[in-house]
Amino acid sequence: xxxxxxxxxxxxxxxxxxxxxxxxxxxxxxxxxxxxxxxxxxxxxxxxxxxxxxxxxxxxxxxxxxxxxxxxxxxxxxxxxxxxxxxxxxxxxxxxxxxxxxxxxxxxxxxxxxxxxxxxxxxxxxxxxxxxxxxxxxxxxxxxxxxxxxxxxxxxxxxxxxxxxxxxxxxxxxxxxxxxxxxxxxxxxxxxxxxxxxxxxxxxxxxxxxxxxxxxxxxxxxxxxxxxxxxxxxxxxxxxxxxxxxxxxxxxxxxxxxxxxxxxxx
Amino acid sequence: xxxxxxxxxxxxxxxxxxxxxxxxxxxxxxxxxxxxxxxxxxxxxxxxxxxxxxxxxxxxxxxxxxxxxxxxxxxxxxxxxxxxxxxxxxxxxxxxxxxxxxxxxxxxxxxxxxxxxxxxxxxxxxxxxxxxxxxxxxxxxxxxxxxxxxxxxxxxxxxxxxxxxxxxxxxxxxxxxxxxxxxxxxxxxxxxxxxxxxxxxxxxxxxxxxxxxxxxxxxxxxxxxxxxxxxxxxxxxxxxxxxxxxxxxxxxxxxxxxxxxxxxxxxxxxxxxxxxxxxxxxxxxxxxxxxxxxxxxxxxxxxxxxxxxxxxxxxxxxxxxxxxxxxxxxxxxxxxxxxxxxxxxxxxxxxxxxxxxxxxxxxxxxxxxxxxxxxxxxxxxxxxxxxxxxxxxxxxxxxxxxxxxxxxxxxxxxxxxxxxxxxxxxxxxxxxxxxxxxxxxxxxxxxxxxxxxxxxxxxxxxxxxxxxxxxxxxxxxxxxxxxxxxxxxxxxxxxxxxxxxxxxxxxxx
Numbered sequence: 080x081x082x083x084x085x086x087x088x089x090x091x092x093x094x095x096x097x098x099x100x101x102x103x104x105x106x107x108x109x110x111x112x113x114x115x116x117x118x119x120x121x122x123x124x125x126x127x128x129x130x131x132x133x134x135x136x137x138x139x140x141x142x143x144x145x146x147x148x149x150x151x152x153x154x155x156x157x158x159x160x161x162x163x164x165x166x167x168x169x170x171x172x173x174x175x176x177x178x179x180x181x182x183x184x185x186x187x188x189x190x191x192x193x194x195x196x197x198x199x200x201x202x203x204x205x206x207x208x209x210x211x212x213x214x215x216x217x218x219x220x221x222x223x224x225x226x227x228x229x230x231x232x233x234x235x236x237x238x239x240x241x242x243x244x245x246x247x248x249x250x251x252x253x254x255x256x257x258x259x260x261x262x263x264x265x266x267x268x269x270x271x272x273x274x275x276x277x278x279x280x281x282x283x284x285x286x287x288x289x290x291x292x293x294x295x296x297x298x299x300x301x302x303x304x305x306x307x308x309x310x311x312x313x314x315x316x317x318x319x320x321x322x323x324x325x326x327x328x329x330x331x332x333x334x335x336x337x338x339x340x341x342x343x344x345x
Numbered sequence: 346x347x348x349x350x351x352x353x354x355x356x357x358x359x360x361x362x363x364x365x366x367x368x369x370x371x372x373x374x375x376x377x378x379x380x381x382x383x384x385x386x387x388x389x390x391x392x393x394x395x396x397x398x399x400x401x402x403x404x405x406x407x408x409x410x411x412x413x414x415x416x417x418x419x420x421x422x423x424x425x426x427x428x429x430x431x432x433x434x435x436x437x438x439x440x441x442x443x444x445x446x447x448x449x450x451x452x453x454x455x456x457x458x459x460x461x462x463x464x465x466x467x468x469x470x471x472x473x474x475x476x477x478x479x480x481x482x483x484x485x486x487x488x489x490x491x492x493x494x495x496x497x498x499x500x501x502x503x504x505x506x507x508x509x510x511x512x513x514x515x516x517x518x519x520x521x522x523x524x525x526x527x528x529x530x531x532x533x534x535x536x537x538x539x540x541x542x543x544x545x546x547x548x549x550x551x552x553x554x555x556x557x558x559x560x561x562x563x564x565x566x567x568x569x570x571x572x573x574x575x576x577x578x579x580x581x582x583x584x585x586x587x588x589x590x591x592x593x594x595x596x597x598x599x600x601x602x603x604x605x606x607x608x609x610x611x612x613x614x615x616x617x618x619x620x621x622x623x624x625x626x627x628x629x630x631x632x633x634x635x636x637x638x639x640x641x642x643x644x645x646x647x648x649x650x651x652x653x654x655x656x657x658x659x660x661x662x663x664x665x666x667x668x669x670x671x672x673x674x675x676x677x678x679x680x681x682x683x684x685x686x687x688x689x690x691x692x693x694x695x696x697x698x699x700x701x702x703x704x705x706x707x708x709x710x711x712x713x714x715x716x717x718x719x720x721x722x723x724x725x726x727x728x729x730x731x732x733x734x735x736x737x738x739x740x741x742x743x744x745x746x747x748x749x750x751x752x753x754x755x756x757x758x759x760x761x762x763x764x765x766x767x768x769x770x771x772x773x774x775x776x777x778x779x780x781x782x783x784x785x786x787x788x789x790x791x792x793x794x795x796x797x798x799x800x801x802x803x804x805x806x807x808x809x810x811x812x813x814x815x816x817x818x819x820x821x822x823x824x825x826x827x828x829x830x831x832x833x834x835x836x837x838x839x840x841x842x843x844x845x846x847x848x849x850x851x852x853x854x
Contacts, residue, residue, distance in 0.1 A: 230480075251720075253728060257738070261708065273728065288467035296528060298480075307492040307496075
């Protein structure tokens with residue numbers, strides 16, 4: 080089940096920052112890291128990210144639980160590269176028919192895995208410390224996003240956890256109707272597709288009803304909206320973005336000074 | 346002379362409007378609110394439909410009146426409310442006649458009207474309760490420093506028991522509907538529209554909502570309420586308007602006058618008119634063989650340990666408060682969930698040689714031949730794109746020849762009054778039709794045992810009576826019928842035996 084609630088202590092110094100500032104800081108940091116292919120820069124970045132974690136009020140154990148899909152993708156990268164990497168240079172460690180593992184392969188894989196973590200962690204941290212409502216409010220007030228988009232997405236987002244229960248109900252209802260796939264993989268795929276379609280139909284119907292209810296409360300009236308929850312964008316928020324940019328720059332500089340830097344576009 | 350008269354009239358009306366605005370503290374929206382409704386030959390046909398949803402309605406409702414809007418299923422009550430709320434965009438259908446609120450097109454006078462719909466889940470917008478009430482105020486451009494006092498006032502008026510920070514997902518259905526009502530009332534509508542606000546709720550939740558409506562209305566708020574359950578709605582209204590399905594208004598007057606003249610006809614058409622009880626259907630014979638046994642059956646934390654025997658020729662009702670695990674028990678008995686503890690055992694009478702395997706491990710076609718399950722939300726069950734295919738699905742999956750399938754389907758279409766709808770898409774059916782179809786699909790494979798979760802929720806009197814008769818006939822033909830239900834009248838009309846579940850004492854929900 081996807082959890083959408085923030086998991087951090089809400090009064091930690093950086094968790095309290097404006098959501099738009101947090102998103103901007105995370106984007107600045109992640110995009111800078113994309114510039115290099117070496118394993119050193121992401122390694123430093125991960126160390127930095129883990130070091131600032133307490134300032135966001137997240138405990139390491141909680142992060143590990145949140146970030147497990149990342150571990151999964153890391154494992155995926157390792158397997159794919161070991162099987163299909165073009166670069167087979169370096170000392171051969173294992174030679175088993177089509178599977179040829181060399182130090183070159185392992186180094187490339189390690190670099191990619193570290194990159195995935197370094198680039199994704201800032202985003203994980205932001206969403207672990209940000210209430211979706213606050214993010215929507217800040218997007219409208221500080222980033223001048225259209226309210227129709229931000230509030231609409233927020234309302235739709237609220238219905239997401241329901242989809243899991245809905246999937247289970249539809250699956251059980253199908254079984255009750257005598258529909259199952261048994262061991263046949265083609266039938267399994269078809270059942271999956273038809274369940275997904277039923278889920279989609281239900282989601283659209285619910286979305287339509289929700290939209291009507293929102294319009295009934297003046298959402299589409301065209302009157303200029305006021306805001307009940309003020310989001311402030313302060314100097315501390317500017318400092319957060321600047322700090323993130325500085326740390327990213329320092330990371331790249333260290334990588335260049337150590338001679339490990341491999342630009343993405345060379 | 347005429348001109349002077351006209352001027353005096355206009356001035357008086359303006360004064361009245363001003364006074365009404367002043368009495369309401371003339372909100373920041375800057376309009377004087379009165380809440381009078383005038384319909385002249387009003388009709389609406391949804392785009393792409395041949396039939397008019399509502400037609401030929403002439404109706405005047407004065408400010409401050411409390412009106413119960415009645416009519417058989419399909420008379421166009423919800424469409425009429427949608428028109429009054431200004432929620433029918435001009436390009437979404439064809440209009441006849443006029444509809445006005447205080448002389449304005451409702452689409453232009455939206456701030457005068459508040460509406461609460463049936464489904465609590467799709468009315469709440471925000472994650473926190475206070476934010477949800479504030480949503481409408483923000484949309485209307487109410488100054489920020491006035492929003493929270495008005496939110497608190499609206500929550501207080503509906504008797505909302507929690508703080509503004511409570512998550513909307515943690516509320517029961519009745520509490521969610523009270524919150525939706527607060528969201529409508531915070532906008533101080535002159536006209537409040539309620540579209541079956543309690544149809545999806547258990548009796549306790551429905552009572553909470555009615556209580557909130559009764560306590561929250563200002564003396565000068567106009568109310569138009571659509572509700573099948575007339576007895577429960579009567580304390581809220583002083584006038585009853587009955588729509589005629591073919592078009593027009595059939596009756597209009599005080600509740601006493603309308604029900605004296607039209608009560609019997611309305612009851613026959615499905616309206617729950619007070620004083621028209623439905624005769625119970627007692628079993629014609631005693632219960633037969635054991636079909637299914639639950640032995641210390643449980644699924645923590647949803648259901649505590651439960652012992653139960655289900656017999657052929659017996660209608661068993663399972664009751665209990667919200668959160669006691671009634672729906673979970675229905676799914677476990679239906680072989681759709683794996684038990685967390687204990688077990689479900691089928692008798693040889695039900696499962697033949699398969700009796701040593703628990704039902705949740707049977708293949709789906711075998712399950713469908715033995716146990717039929719009817720879900721609380723009929724739409725969960727629909728798999729195909731026409732009513733005919735929907736009914737044919739079960740028999741086809743269980744390997745019946747096509748001639749037998751046709752015969753089964755034809756009999757069911759006739760038995761459940763669905764023959765006119767054989768080619769319709771199941772998702773376009775009305776609530777009562779969808780319920781009848783969901784029961785019919787479970788019966789199509791002729792299972793010996795039928796398990797239903799809240800089959801009578803939100804049903805009109807006619808469908809309700811048909812369900813009682815149908816289940817009673819099944820029981821008297823030797824089937825087992827288990828219904829999980831809050832509906833005390835249904836239990837009284839049908840059940841031979843009642844089992845009451847209790848909330849587990851260690852349940853912290």
